Amino acid sequence: MGTVVDKLKAKSAVKKTPQDLYVRPSDIPQGLFVACEKCHAAIYQKELDENLRVCPHCQYHFRLNAAERIRVTLDEGSFSELFSKLTSVNPLGMPEYDDKLAKSQALSNMKEAFVGGIGAIDGIQVAFGVLDPFFMMGSMGSVVGEKMTRLVEYATKAKLPLIVFSGSGGARMQEGIFSLMQMAKTSMAVKRHSDAGLLFISVLTDPTTGGVAASFASLGDILIAEQGALIGFAGPRVIKQTIQQDLPEGFQTAEFQLKHGQVDLVAKRRQIKPLLAKLLRLHQPGAMK
């Protein structure tokens, strides 16, 4: 054999480094096929894209970057980005952080892990934010917190519903206490949006953990978890180390969170946009009449 698919199978079996996460199987130019990251079945690249990057064999939801998420969620051409000029600095002078940022920027062609702006879903205008899980694990430092806060404040002022897709490992360690404080800052902004009677739908995608899960991502009026997503406060490795026991099957999956009453719905990727459209319509001013 020795085909690209075999190589990809071999590759997916080894432990991934953060760098590997950027170079996804689909990025290999000669590959007409992609190996599913879960069942390892060979999938036509084109078929995978048409299926919104969900494995047609095992329903594994490949992680989406910010641009892909915008493409599959918002009406075509409706998105206009806000606050795009914010960039991170290295406030604690943490070693290697500048390099990591530069590398992530070069690989992703984005300035930071959060993209926010205005877009439309089935013609309904929304303030829209997305965390890119490929950009430093979607971690929240000062810029992610600031962009999210500005987006929420914009939505409050413009009386817009807010939709945010989270995909994040949590607070960005390299910015220390500043990252921690973004949890308070973003949550406080969400409170004001909520007090203004406006709708916030938070969509939790793989992974939503740590300081992002323990702040704005859990504060939607409605929480939608994408099928199969890892959702929780502490990472499974930390919990395992702490309790010195194996974790139950399916622990911290979207389905686990639904069972324990922590999210409103679990949805397949293809269902999310129509679901958002329906919910938005239900919450439109005058919908009661």
Add this chain to the structure above:
Amino acid sequence: MNAIREDAIWAKIKLARHPKRPTSQTVIPLIVDDFIELFGDRAFADDRSFITGVGRFEGMPVTVIAQEKGISTPERIERNFGMPHPEGYRKALRAMKQAAKFQRPIIVFIDTPGAYPGIGAEERGQAQAIANNLFEMTSIKTPIIAFVISEGGSGGALAIGVADKVYMLDNSIYSVLSPEGFASILFKDSTLAKKAAALMKLTSEDLLSFKIIDGIVKEAEGGFHENVELTVKHMRQIIKRDLRQLGKLSEDDLLERRYERFRRMGVVAEEK
């Protein structure tokens, strides 16, 4: 030079974690008279890593919300080493809402290595409980003054730390996660905690310079346990001064200032 700095910071952390360091249960009666402890979250359990209740500060009714690590080994186990479960955060929020209802100021003592990472904690929504406190504290219409006693670990500390004024005891630390956790993520080796601690900027001086906290509470040369009275006296002075100042504000101004206090936090660059 680096080694000297590492040693100095590690010495502070050792004082923060000193086995004799007074915990909330020692501090509360020295600050609050006639303290009545009130238990439970009314939904699942009473989380023993939290002490909540009411009492008087110089005659004025106050609510106390405190994390408690415990003193003896059996008590430390009972208190889960000060690592709360979701019911602890919900118990704290219940106390806060009651304080707002009866217009009692809130005095918070933060003392936790972090929220507990366990199966039950996840099943009952640790992330949701913490997030909800951050959200609700935005509009608790009564002054909130917080002190970090020893360790302010991560979201588990911040979940009761959205206050109008935040202070740290001189030898306490407040950080995004423990130096051990940081070392295991950054260096893949938790034994390099000392090295990590020096990089993290988690001392009271660091946080004051970042304007994350409003002041530093004095400690004796050998740490809080060497002269409890000195530290408690300073805390009482701070509470008295702040309650007088914060008490003059209208509810709207109080909440606006609280919002702005956290709104300005973070360091970013913005291209023209």
